[in-house]
Amino acid sequence: MIPSSICADCAVRDRALCASLSDEELLELNALGQRRHLSRGEALFWAGDDSAICANLLDGVLKIVASTSDGREQIVGLLYPADFAGQLFAAQVDFTIAALTDVDLCVFPRGAFEKVLQRHARMEHLLLQRTLAALGEARSRMLSLARKSAEEKVAGFLIDMTVRMADASSRATPGGPVTFDLPLSRGQMADILGLTIETVSRQMTKLRDAGVINLPGGRAITIADGPALIRRAEAA
Template identity: 65%
Template sequence: MAALYGRAMIPKDICADCAVRDRALCGSLDDQELLALNAIGQRRQIARGQTVAWAGDEAVICGNLLTGVLKLVAATADGREQTVGLLYPADFFGQPYAGDVGFTLTALTEAELCVFPRAAFERVLEHHQRMERLLLQRIFESLNEARGRMLVLARKSAGEKLAGFLLDMAARAGASGCRASRDGPVTFDLPLTRGQIADVLGMTIETVSRQLTRMKQSGVIGLPGGRAITISDREALAARAEAA
């Protein structure tokens, strides 16, 4: 296990002040059941760019993402990379009942995790069928999302991919901090660099940049600077996400 962890903090009741208490898997547990999780869980602080688990290593942990954004990366033998998943707060990571880590898990931003030893977490699952069912539903959702993105990666043009991506990011940014989103211009910061966006969409950094410039010139979006994005014309952006 080549992963590096930050220092662990184990307060008496780590769930009490959990940022995702009601949205994460654990939300299915009552206060008493949470104690069992408390006993095996640890919080970990992860720096931007740091890798939590490497593909191929033994799968020793799983857990919930509390804050920040993580990416799951697949790579070819000769180094080509594809981001196959993005994780946001309250998302579960890791694979119970698995031998090896399937995909490298890396922090795109500074992040905070709630980590469980995999074996211990499996034992908890066995005694909390409700949580296991919730996990099953989540994995089904992840599977549907992955399959949907197969369509995007294989069949959509660069412009369509990027338009769809920006709408996704806007929706996610809007979910927390909804600023009068009724069709007025919306501005938010992307948590990804151009290169990271390219990795997600199966493109190159140059194509991402060129497509953004084109959208800006069309007045569909604005680029105030830094990682900021302004969606000026949501309708037009949605049209571009579906246009042939």
């Protein structure tokens, strides 16, 4: 076998939408997919572009960005490895998708991908479930954005990141202090939380001064008092 088999060594073969397909069924997608790399900051496509492509995220983190005509921006979603990117069944895309880190993708022509979906109900079902999950998350974030204080937002975000990092490195020390590197800059955190860089920074400082977290330097953070962090994420 010639290495036309890009799926064979795919890091997300059994977690992405492809997981719903057998090896034989996968051949079809294999022929369609194109590996592609984006450097930090590059966009996969811009809001308003024709909806020509979609993709599975293999590695890295993508942001989904909504913006006003005068340039204000809001990150409305993040995509992690095995997540699906793109807007199906639409002529144009409504949101910009760009790389927060260097990213590897498996890109498909949208039309062709939709046809594959049509023929594989199990894959469409999986996509439905993921879309429903994304909708629930979006709605939860609407509550945060609209009703929570800066402190609650930042604390909640740190908890989310802690959970995600714990999942990844599964260094399970429940309750105990955990240290990891935040994958996002203050500016990106602000874009997600609907705040400004300065406010995020001030809240981080406040949490440090309160002994809830430590900030050893760089992007590193230590959760010194998880329960206290949770309390602050839900404070009235």
